[in-house]
Amino acid sequence: MRLFEFWLNHGSEFLSAIARHLALVLAATGIAVAVGVPLGVLAYRRPRLGNPLIGLANVVQTIPSLAMFGFLIPLPVIGGIGAKAALIVLTLYALLPVMRTTVSGLKAVDPSVREAGLAMGMTDRQLLFQVELPLARSAILAGVRVATVVGVGTATIAAAIGAGGLGEYIFRGVASVDSTVILAGAIPAAALALLADFLLGKTEQWFSPERSSRKSSKFVLATAAGIVALGLLIGGLLWSERSAGSVVIGSKDFTEQVILGELMAQLIEQNTTIKVQRKLNLGDTLVCETAMRAGDLDLYVEYTGTALTAVFKQSVLLDSNEVNARVAASYAATGRTMLPPLGFNNTYVILVRGDDARRLNLKTISDAAKLSQNWRAGFGSAFLDREDGYKGLVQAYGLKFAESPLAMNLSLTYRALAERQVDLISGDATNGLIAKLDLFALEDDRRYFPPYHAVPVVRTETLNRHPELRALIERLAGKVTDQEMRQMNYEADVERRDASLIVKDFFSRHHELFSMTPTP
């Protein structure tokens, strides 16, 4: 039932996801037919040229789709993120079935019929268009059918590179561990595949050589050409989708990132006339980084510690100012501008129960270290292993526990703490459960944990194009506190609210962010 509610609540978004999904598949299939049928004819007429082509298409088919999207991201022109790369991948996948069935359909034409055509004095062209292709028609259509059905499935994965479509729900659902959202995308995708299969099956019958008389033959050809042309047109639109002057905002594929992306998008939409394009849920840091370097992405929110180590491959630094300075310099050197931190620091935090904190007046880890010898601790196994995790922590603060800490699944540690099975855990600073379970984050008063401040990163070229953006985004500096981010994550992960609504509420709490058009 939650599923129907979800669809109802996301009506227009849901419909546009379906439309976009269909557009991607139709365009890719259209291009595949426009390219694959001539290639099939070539392979049939000139096997020496054509067979390697088919071999190549075969190889392409064996590449897992996610890997193919990955390969394409850093490539110029055809690569990047968004519909363009998705079209390329979907077309490549659709090409093989279309080429194959074209060749086999042509090969299946009765040799005596072909000879009759030649003996009648048909030219190669006439033989192809009047005899061979019409007879191969239903075979080719069977290939188109396979290509379309496979395409509907593959297109869901295209959401990973920001091409949109129903896959967006699937990825969103996976990120927030919400099966309802996964199903909201998966069920219509499956239904689309079945529907496409059914309709094309009908068309296949209708196209079969015996059913089409002389008049309808031209009609059928015109219809097919029309559909292919429509596919090409949609493909062209999708290809050049990025409208001039618009700003593309991205995010990685977890809750906090999607909220931050939405935050940036609404900030710009509410205060300027700049057109904003959202490419949220884009896989990991690497996807966002490469997309930005390729110019497909104008803006996303990164964490300073992640930028330092994962993007710029430097070693861990503890001092926030130094990290900020280094990261800002590295971004500046690569055509990006790092804007001031939003405020919160999504680093490791040491958590205790809220009532303990209030009762014992605990504020900092140092406070806790004085009492910890009677406590039990639970940590995620990664935290226990890392150099900058448990070992360094106990050294930095002289922490001692009643027994050696429990290694447990990270997401279980929050509940274990709330249920008094352990007394101290490590967690993510901005996890929504901190608020939900009334946990208290102790201040890292000795600055042990490296900083992971959230910073908007914008392509410098984009800032030059829209100079007003800098001041606008700078207004957010320091506005998103740990507490505030935690609350928003909580609303998304626990209350299952939409990022757009959560962000709207954020802005209504912060009227001061709107100087030009205050929200009502």
Add this chain to the structure above:
Amino acid sequence: MSEFAIEFDRVTFRHAGGATILDEFSLAIDSGETLALVGRSGMGKTTILKLINRLLLPQAGTVRIEGRATTDWNPIQLRRRVGYVLQEVGLFPHMTIGRNVAVVPHLENWPESKINPRVDELLELVGLEPTKFRDRFPRELSGGQRQRVGVARALAADPPILLMDEPFGALDPLTRAEMHREFHRIQSQVRKTIVCVTHDMGEAFALGDKLGVLAEGKLAALAPPNEIARSNNPEVKIFLDALPRLNDGGTER
């Protein structure tokens, strides 16, 4: 110098594999003549037909059509002047009977107003009622009816030459006999230069004004039927001796 409709001048044809099919083969066919060529399977009967409409070219020698070597003809133009009835008929399964018959007129860009009456005329000529058959598809016809359509299609653009490759081989004996009678009726109306190849001496006698017997890549005999029947040529005798048996088991092929 008299001009033959079709002339083979010391033609040699070898398959890519190397087997020599025709060895300095010579033959001349007068305009309006019906030549029936008899030979065993693999003796190059179909090859001869394909050399005439330039589906094949000889390795040596010359094939002349209306006095011009086939190598000098534009193959497309040549083929449109030479009707061809295939062994397997080879009707286009995706086209109606009417459209099948109209293929060459369409290729020749005849106006529709001329094509339609021509199709009906031809269907009538081969004994198929136009209103009944025009809009049917080949798969809806019997073997004999399809063969008639094959003949109509070959005659559509009124080509001066007609090639027939075992045209009635796949039919039952009664239908075949009927087709032989029809053949003579049609030929008396259209007066084409016809080359018909068959492995069946009986059919050759039934169809040809003149009979040719193929052996070892050459023409073993070429004469009117009554002379062939009396021939002492051993190659010819083989076929003549086979006649009664073939008639007994005529449906075998």
